[in-house]
Amino acid sequence: MTGEPGKQKGVIEVVVTRRKFLTAGTLTAGAAFASSCLSDGLETNAESAPHKQVRTGAQTGYDVGDCPVPVRVQVSVTEPVHVMRGGIGASFHTISSTLPGSEPNGSSWSGSVWGGNPEDADEQHWNELFRHAEWLGMNWCRVELEQRMYEPKRRIFDWDNSEMQVLYRILDWAERRGVDIFLQQMWGNVAWNSYPGNAEDPIRRLRSAPCSLSEWAYGIGELVNHLVRTKRYTCVSWVAVANEPGHDNFSWWQDSDMRSVPFTPALKAVREEFDRRGLIVPISGPDRTDLPELKPEEVDFDAYIGAYDLHSYNAVFDSMSGEYNLTEAERRMRQWAKWAHARNKPFFISEFGTMAYGRGHTDAGPACYQSGLKNASLVARGINAGVDGFNRWSFTNRGDLDGQWQLVRTWDTGKNRLLNTFSPQPNAYYQFAMLSRFVPKYSAVLATRVEAPYLEEDRKFVATSLYTPKGNLTVVLVNESDQAANVTLEFTGLPATVRMHRYAFTKEDEDRGDVDLQPQNSVDVSDVLPLLVERMSIVVYSTYLLNSSNPGVIAE
Numbered sequence: 001m002t003g004e005p006g007k008q009k010g011v012i013e014v015v016v017t018r019r020k021f022l023t024a025g026t027l028t029a030g031a032a033f034a035s036s037c038l039s040d041g042l043e044t045n046a047e048s049a050p051h052k053q054v055r056t057g058a059q060t061g062y063d064v065g066d067c068p069v070p071v072r073v074q075v076s077v078t079e080p081v082h083v084m085r086g087g088i089g090a091s092f093h094t095i096s097s098t099l100p101g102s103e104p105n106g107s108s109w110s111g112s113v114w115g116g117n118p119e120d121a122d123e124q125h126w127n128e129l130f131r132h133a134e135w136l137g138m139n140w141c142r143v144e145l146e147q148r149m150y151e152p153k154r155r156i157f158d159w160d161n162s163e164m165q166v167l168y169r170i171l172d173w174a175e176r177r178g179v180d181i182f183l184q185q186m187w188g189n190v191a192w193n194s195y196p197g198n199a200e201d202p203i204r205r206l207r208s209a210p211c212s213l214s215e216w217a218y219g220i221g222e223l224v225n226h227l228v229r230t231k232r233y234t235c236v237s238w239v240a241v242a243n244e245p246g247h248d249n250f251s252w253w254q255d256s257d258m259r260s261v262p263f264t265p266a267l268k269a270v271r272e273e274f275d276r277r278g279l280i281v282p283i284s285g286p287d288r289t290d291l292p293e294l295k296p297e298e299v300d301f302d303a304y305i306g307a308y309d310l311h312s313y314n315a316v317f318d319s320m321s322g323e324y325n326l327t328e329a330e331r332r333m334r335q336w337a338k339w340a341h342a343r344n345k346p347f348f349i350s351e352f353g354t355m356a357y358g359r360g361h362t363d364a365g366p367a368c369y370q371s372g373l374k375n376a377s378l379v380a381r382g383i384n385a386g387v388d389g390f391n392r393w394s395f396t397n398r399g400d401l402d403g404q405w406q407l408v409r410t411w412d413t414g415k416n417r418l419l420n421t422f423s424p425q426p427n428a429y430y431q432f433a434m435l436s437r438f439v440p441k442y443s444a445v446l447a448t449r450v451e452a453p454y455l456e457e458d459r460k461f462v463a464t465s466l467y468t469p470k471g472n473l474t475v476v477l478v479n480e481s482d483q484a485a486n487v488t489l490e491f492t493g494l495p496a497t498v499r500m501h502r503y504a505f506t507k508e509d510e511d512r513g514d515v516d517l518q519p520q521n522s523v524d525v526s527d528v529l530p531l532l533v534e535r536m537s538i539v540v541y542s543t544y545l546l547n548s549s550n551p552g553v554i555a556e
Contacts, residue, residue, distance in 0.1 A: 068484040068532060072451040075465045075475060078493030080444035085346040086180060086237075086389020087441030087554075088379065089141035090407055090432070093117060093396060094167045095149065099189075100202035109203050112394070112401040113144050113186055116411045118418060120165035125410075128422050130173050132408045133395065136429075137437040137552020140180045142350055142391040143170055144243075147188040150226075151219040154192045159226060171227070174235040178555040180441060181235045182284065182309075182350060182391060183227075185220060186243040187252035195256045209242075209253040209261040217269040221277050228281060238307055240284045240350065241270050247289075264301040271304040282306020287350060290314045290323065294335040307388075308340040311351035315378055317480055319459050322356060326374070326460070326480075330381040337386030346388035352378060353393045359403035362413055366403045369510045369536075372431030376538050377478045379435050380464040383445055392432055407432055426513045433517060434505050434538040437552030438474040439466055454481070461485050461533070470556040473498060474542040479533045489529040489541070497526040501545050506537040516548050 096117060099110030118125035133141075149163045158164065174181050189206050191199035193215055198208035210216035220241055227233050245253035245263040255261050267285050274281065285301055289311035315329040316322035324332070333349070340347035354374050358365025365371060379390050397406035400413040407429045412419050424430065446465040454460050459480035466474050479485050501519035509515045522545075523529065533539045544553060 068486040069452060069454075069461070069481065071461045071485040071487045071533075072490065073463045073475075073477070073487055074449040074451075074490045074492070075463075076447040076492050077465075077467065077473065077495075079447040080467060081447050082341075082386050082445045084383070084388045084441070084443050084445065086182075086348060087140035087443075088390045088392075088436045088439050089138035089179070089395075090136075090392040091142045091144060091351070091394035092170045093394065094143065094145045094163055094170065095186075096163055096166065097148075100206060108401045110206060110401075112397050112399075112403070112405055114398075115401075116396045116398040116406065117166060118410070120162045120169065125418065125422070126169055129396065129408065129410070132422065132424070133173070134177065134551040134554070135437075136407070136433050137439070137554055138179065138395070139436075139441040139554040140182065140389040140391065141174065141395070142182040142184050143167065143174075144184045144186050146186050147193075147216070147219055148190050150223055152190060154215060155218070157219075157222055157226075168231065171231070171233050171235060175233055178441075179235060180237040180389075181233075182238045182240065182348065182389070183224075183236050184240045184243065184287075184350070185223075188216065195254075197256045204258070207252050207254050207258065209245075209255060210266075213266055213269040214273075216266070217273040220270055221273040221279065224274065224279055224281055225277055228279065236281060238284045238348075239270075239281050240287050240309060241266060243287060244289045244311065246286065264304070267301045267304040284309045284348065284350070287311070289351070291329055291332050291349075293332055294339055296339070299339075302343060305345070307346045307348060308336060309348040309350040310336065312349055312378060313351070313353050313355045315354075315374065316356045317374060317377075317459050319457055320356065326377055326381060327456075329378060330385050333382045333387050334385035337388075341386060347386065348389040348391070349378075349382055349387055350389075350391050351393045352390060353405060361403070362400045363403045366405045367425050367428040369427045369431075369507070372427045373478070373480060373536055373538070376431055376435060376476075377460070377462050377480055380462045380476050380478050383464040383466070383476075384448060386445075389441075424513050424515075426511045429513075430505050430509065430515045430517060431538060433552070434503065434540055435476060437517075437546060438476075438503075438540055438542045438544055440468050440472075440553045440556045442555075443468050443474075448475075452485070461487075468553075468556050472543045472553075472556070473500070474540060474544065475500075477533050477539040477541075479535060479537050479539070482535050484535050485533045487531050487533050489531060491525060491527055491529075494526060497524050498543055499523070500525050500529070500541045500543055502531075503540040503542070503546075504534070504537060506534045517546075518548050519545060 093113050095114040099114045151157050188210050193210045194205050194208040195211050198204040242253050248260050251260050283305045284307040285305045291310050291312040314323040315326050318325045318327050337347040354371035357368050357371050394405050395407050396410050398411045399406050406425050409423050409425050443466040448463050448465045450463050452461045462478040464476050501522045
């Protein structure tokens with residue numbers, strides 16, 4: 001995650017209670033049950049909590065006593081609406097050199113794309129890290145680097161330094177495990193190709209676009225040629241050439257005045273360089289943040305890319321004020337996916353996370369329970385909207401640069417060194433696992449419909465369903481609300497009775513680093529399954545029987 005340093009988003013969450021719940025209009029048949037539990041009264045509260053201006057926990061959602069909300073989920077097993085061309089994973093960093101630009105609040109101009117990894121020769125710790133990646137079932141991962149690593153001087157290439165060895169180690173693992181790699185050059189960070197006036201200042205050099213596009217493209221061509229031909233990696237599936245271009249107030253694609261430089265000529269230059277070399281690896285773009293609305297008149301780069309990708313950090317629950325809510329995020333993702341698919345190209349969310357609960361320096365907001373719940377909802381909604389792959393920021397992270405974004409704790413922020421033993425980041429690790437462990441790459445998305453009596457401004461109940469290449473079935477249920485849900489899960493088109501296993505991550509697991517994600521129970525399903533989904537929880541029903549000792553499913 002390398003957004004604008006130190007930037008915070010103020011948000012307000014609305015509390016919806018009692019009678020307002022009943023005014024949602026025509027409800028499902030089960031609403032009669034819910035209404036018997038409700039009493040009169042109407043309250044709304046737009047007051048923000050004192051910390052981070054966010055209302056969480058018992059302050060949010062429906063005040064309907066102990067009565068669950070009636071929800072109907074319909075899954076059509078015979079109606080695949082889309083086949084994902086990727087999967088779910090998280091960012092690997094390869095940059096170990098300290099990058100410049102500490103802000104007064106402790107944030108960094110380079111975001112948190114550097115550090116937090118073992119040394120390149122530290123076999124034990126790398127194996128430990130890869131065991132976590134395999135347990136999570138990560139199968140579509142963004143791997144980030146900078147041009148300085150391999151071309152510190154014009155046309156002088158260094159393929160053997162320690163940072164490149166880290167890159168090879170990650171790609172070797174991906175090659176062995178069948179993981180698709182989204183290779184990301186973040187920026188140049190080289191004096192020899194900076195805009196005039198940018199070379200000497202380390203921050204300006206980092207933020208500079210390349211002065212010579214042809215030389216910059218030549219270097220990327222050399223890199224990809226080295227990886228796919230010399231090293232013979234087949235896991236490098238996509239290449240993105242610059243991180244988050246197109247912004248004036250922050251960006252790593254700027255001129256001598258620190259203003260954004262047009263990006264389409266860069267995509268054109270790299271595509272032509274690849275074509276000159278006969279490299280068929282597709283380029284992805286525009287790699288912008290923060291999930292901008294599609295404006296077809298601004299898409300002048302389609303001829304040069306083989307995939308579309310964007311980043312999302314600022315989406316918030318529908319009950320909160322902010323830049324855009326989850327319903328709007330889903331609309332935008334559907335818009336971009338439809339556009340990309342019409343051109344036979346995938347659409348990826350190549351970075352996602354949550355800033356609404358805090359960020360910067362050592363802030364734990366990105367890893368808090370509410371952030372993970374929102375992330376799960378974003379992914380579930382995105383799957384339904386046609387997104388082909390998701391990359392969480394980030395797998396490893398120092399946690400003391402622009403917030404605690406890590407899924408795995410590797411860094412001792414107090415002693416400024418690598419931890420002896422790596423461990424799950426509470427909340428973030430397990431909430432991510434509820435999505436990633438059961439979704440092998442290239443899964444088919446099934447038509448899934450949710451009927452529930454929520455208002456436009458309420459937190460929602462979200463569901464998505466997937467059918468894997470070998471016929472396994474997984475249903476992901478995300479209850480954003482502060483109220484439990486009585487769910488009727490209906491399947492149409494199941495060819496036979498299937499045994500499904502229930503997994504859950506609930507508020508009882510909040511802030512724990514030792515959650516045991518064992519199947520809670522197993523049930524034979526042929527058409528209808530009644531179940532309870534706890535408040536603010538993630539529940540998965542899957543034909544996969546995965547004990548906590550089993551790795552996640554990367555591919556079939």
